[in-house]
Amino acid sequence: MRASIGDKVIFTHAELDRLIALLWGDGIPVVGPKVADGAVVYEPLGGIGEMPWGWSDESGPGHYRLVAGEDGALFGYSLGAQGWKRHLYPPRQNLFRAERAGRGFRILRSVGDDASPPMAFLGVRACELTAIGVLDRVFSQEGFEEPGYRSRRGKVIIIAVECARAVGTCFCASAGGGPAVDGRFDIKLNEIVEDGGHVFLAVAGSDTGAALLSRLSVVPASDAQIIIAAAQPVEAARQQSRRMDAEAPGILERSLESPHWDDVAGRCLTCGNCTMVCPTCFCTTVEDVTDLSGNHAERWRLWDSCFTIDYSHIAGGALRQKASSRYRQWLTHKLSTWHRQFGMSGCVGCGRCIAWCPVGIDITREIESLRKAGGSDGTD
Amino acid sequence: MPDRKRPKLAVWKFSSCDGCQLSLLDCELELLAVSEAVEIAYFLEATRKVVKGPYDISLVEGSITTPHDVEAIRHVRRQSRKLITIGACATAGGIQALRNFKDVKDFIDLVYAHPEYIDTLDRSSAVSEHVRVDFELRGCPINKHQLLEVLNASLNGRRPNVHPHAECVECKMRGNVCVTVAKSEPCLGPVVHAGCGGLCPSVGRGCFGCFGPMETPNTVAMAAKLAEMGLDGRDIQRRFRGFNAYADAFRRESEVHGG
Numbered sequence: 001m002r003a004s005i006g007d008k009v010i011f012t013h014a015e016l017d018r019l020i021a022l023l024w025g026d027g028i029p030v031v032g033p034k035v036a037d038g039a040v041v042y043e044p045l046g047g048i049g050e051m052p053w054g055w056s057d058e059s060g061p062g063h064y065r066l067v068a069g070e071d072g073a074l075f076g077y078s079l080g081a082q083g084w085k086r087h088l089y090p091p092r093q094n095l096f097r098a099e100r101a102g103r104g105f106r107i108l109r110s111v112g113d114d115a116s117p118p119m120a121f122l123g124v125r126a127c128e129l130t131a132i133g134v135l136d137r138v139f140s141q142e143g144f145e146e147p148g149y150r151s152r153r154g155k156v157i158i159i160a161v162e163c164a165r166a167v168g169t170c171f172c173a174s175a176g177g178g179p180a181v182d183g184r185f186d187i188k189l190n191e192i193v194e195d196g197g198h199v200f201l202a203v204a205g206s207d208t209g210a211a212l213l214s215r216l217s218v219v220p221a222s223d224a225q226i227i228i229a230a231a232q233p234v235e236a237a238r239q240q241s242r243r244m245d246a247e248a249p250g251i252l253e254r255s256l257e258s259p260h261w262d263d264v265a266g267r268c269l270t271c272g273n274c275t276m277v278c279p280t281c282f283c284t285t286v287e288d289v290t291d292l293s294g295n296h297a298e299r300w301r302l303w304d305s306c307f308t309i310d311y312s313h314i315a316g317g318a319l320r321q322k323a324s325s326r327y328r329q330w331l332t333h334k335l336s337t338w339h340r341q342f343g344m345s346g347c348v349g350c351g352r353c354i355a356w357c358p359v360g361i362d363i364t365r366e367i368e369s370l371r372k373a374g375g376s377d378g379t380d
Numbered sequence: 381m382p383d384r385k386r387p388k389l390a391v392w393k394f395s396s397c398d399g400c401q402l403s404l405l406d407c408e409l410e411l412l413a414v415s416e417a418v419e420i421a422y423f424l425e426a427t428r429k430v431v432k433g434p435y436d437i438s439l440v441e442g443s444i445t446t447p448h449d450v451e452a453i454r455h456v457r458r459q460s461r462k463l464i465t466i467g468a469c470a471t472a473g474g475i476q477a478l479r480n481f482k483d484v485k486d487f488i489d490l491v492y493a494h495p496e497y498i499d500t501l502d503r504s505s506a507v508s509e510h511v512r513v514d515f516e517l518r519g520c521p522i523n524k525h526q527l528l529e530v531l532n533a534s535l536n537g538r539r540p541n542v543h544p545h546a547e548c549v550e551c552k553m554r555g556n557v558c559v560t561v562a563k564s565e566p567c568l569g570p571v572v573h574a575g576c577g578g579l580c581p582s583v584g585r586g587c588f589g590c591f592g593p594m595e596t597p598n599t600v601a602m603a604a605k606l607a608e609m610g611l612d613g614r615d616i617q618r619r620f621r622g623f624n625a626y627a628d629a630f631r632r633e634s635e636v637h638g639g
Contacts, residue, residue: 037557037584062605064561081557091553269598271570272545276552287541289529292410292417294536303553308545309595323596358548358560358570359605 001220003213005204008221008229013074013198015216017048019159022215023120028157031087032122038066039081045122052077059351060168061360071193075123078167079350083128083279084121088135088156089149095286095299105297116148118155124185126178126233127170127350129160131279133183137342138282157208160185164232166239167351171364174243175349179236187212190229201229242364244335244349251371252336256328260373264366265323267359272305274353274361275330280346285310306330331363387436387535390422392456394442394449395476395504399521400467401425401441406524414528417535433459437534439527443469443476443504450501450510457511462534465507466527468520468623472592475520477504477626504626515540518573520590520623526575543574544595547587551578559586566609568619571597571629592624599633613639 003009023030024046032045035052045051056069057077069076098105124132136153139146163170163179172178181188186209190201201221204210221229245251255261275281285304290297304311306329312319320326338346347363354362391401405426407414414420421431438460444453457463468474479487480503488495507513517530526542533540543549547569551558559565559581567586569578575591593599599620606616620634 037559038562039557041555041557062561064558066562081562082552082555086555091555266598267601269570269601270546270596271548271594273548273552273558273570276549288538289541290532290536290538292413292528292532292535303549305545305549308543308549310543310545321596323598356558356561358558358567359601 001218003204003210005210009202009218010199010221011216011218020047028118028120030120030122040077042080059355061354061362062357064355073191073193075161075191082277085279088152091303093148093301095301098297100295116152120157122159124158124160126181127172127348129183130177130348134280158185159187161189162233163236166236169351169354170240171242171244172349173237173240175347177348180233190232192228201225244364245367248367249336249339252332255370258373260370261324261328264327268323268327270307270323272307273356275305277352277356386419388421389418390435390438392440395445396442396469403522403524403527410528435459436461438463440465440470440507441467443473444510445504446500453510462514464515465513466517466522470507471516471518472506472624473504473626475623480626518591519575523575545574546570546594547572547574550574551581554578556581566606571599571602589622592627593629597629599629613637
């Protein structure tokens with residue numbers, strides 16, 4: 001059957017395996033969910049046999065566990081430990097190599113010359129797709145385009161999967177990141193496991209997606225299947241007990257001198273884990289390295305975090321010595337000044353910063369505390 | 381080597397296990413390039429040939445534990461244009477600084493048949509307590525890639541790319557799953573200086589702090605987390621009393637716990 005954009009079609013899990021094989025056959029590495037070291041991670045994926053079949057997860061502040069799922073779903077977990085950022089914007093990127101030439105140097109290769117391979121991301125959740133949209137915005141600002149990111153991003157095929165459930169740290173419904181998949185995807189999937197059947201309802205969101213679906217064995221979705229799929233994100237939203245205060249930008253604007261920052265600083269390890277797992281944190285540092293002779297040099301870009309001292313180091317020293325000022329910087333940028341800078345929130349509600357904070361600092365609760373500590377605008 | 385005089389390198393040993401010096405020999409492929417870039421002028425672990433000082437770069441391994449050491453390190457400093465300490469012993473007193481928490485005389489009587497021959501200081505201390513140090517490279521042992529980077533940076537007159545932030549940053553960059561969050565494994569990573577590349581968490585173990593305290597270690601919050609994970613006061617004290625027990629932040633936190 002030929003599938004067009006917007007058609008709702010059904011295929012079996014065996015066809016999903018074929019989709020993965022077709023992509024690899026086309027020379028497109030597939031990156032998707034796998035189980036490693038007690039968590040779901042997004043890594044190159046050869047077939048559905050490598051997927052977290054039958055696994056689910058639970059999470060809370062500073063807590064994550066893989067648990068046995070109730071059904072035999074392939075996408076029964078919520079999120080990978082780290083997002084797609086590490087594939088779109090790797091932790092270490094070479095920007096250029098250079099060699100000494102007389103009194104100056106000659107650039108041998110720059111990142112813009114690099115033809116990065118295409119990739120297919122399988123299992124992108126709504127919040128993650130929203131986060132990729134945030135990174136798209138950040139890295140395509142006029143005058144500040146990031147060629148490495150844009151080169152990789154332009155060749156990524158996105159196969160999104162809508163959530164049918166939420167875990168304890170999810171708050172995408174209130175943050176606006178999900179749980180309904182919205183935005184630019186190539187294929188959107190809903191996994192339907194019931195009465196012994198295991199199928200996917202698929203919709204193509206692009207010509208690429210439609211062409212891929214047309215190569216699979218698919219049938220039109222029934223009304224009942226369409227209803228089941230439509231109910232999944234509704235249920236995922238209903239299960240969310242955490243919520244991000246819609247007034248967060250204003251609360252933070254009024255909280256610059258709040259005593260609450262010292263309270264957070266007492267708990268915060270300034271380890272940077274929150275920024276590393278955040279799907280929209282994009283800060284990096286740049287390092288030059290040389291060989292021993294000094295005749296060859298390379299410039300590298302590395303993930304950095306606003307929780308390090310070096311991050312705010314300028315001539316004369318580091319601006320943000322205190323943990324309170326570093327935590328304030330992170331939260332205020334993410335939830336408040338990001339709006340002014342990029343016209344959107346920097347938070348999609350994935351909850352990774354809550355789950356993967358070793359001491360379980362919860363940004364939704366910190367906003368609540370800031371409101372109570374005086375960040376309220378007085379209207380309530 | 382283009383139009384540059386080869387700087388003279390010296391490698392010194394104080395109270396230590398030699399492991400950090402060995403990291404230099406362990407450079408294998410790069411060792412040839414190092415020996416071309418510098419003149420190895422004093423390195424008894426590698427050669428008995430000794431070229432007289434002064435030296436352009438001195439790498440110092442080991443802690444200061446005897447009156448003789450105190451004199452010797454001053455001598456090294458006087459002969460060295462740049463003095464770089466390598467390893468937990470030289471930067472924090474090492475594992476032997478565990479004796480600093482007790483009266484050393486008690487140990488001497490227990491350990492040596494003839495305590496009267498032993499002439500030692502009350503404490504095992506970092507080199508920086510005695511002389512000016514130009515750069516401290518952490519680790520037990522040091523990471524050979526970091527050692528090369530420090531040598532390389534010194535030769536090329538640039539700042540070494542050695543990050544004082546938490547081990548967690550390296551761990552996440554490597555793609556490791558956090559052992560504390562996913563397995564409730566006690567891990568010191570959040571208060572520990574990066575540098576090892578995330579060795580222990582990469583094999584499912586918690587970090588035990590070979591690289592000492594990171595730049596702004598919140599050891600109070602770390603200890604509270606360890607307690608929440610079920611460690612008692614004695615366990616917590618032991619976590620902070622490893623190879624870097626006498627590094628200021630770890631020493632102070634360890635003194636709060638016990639039992």
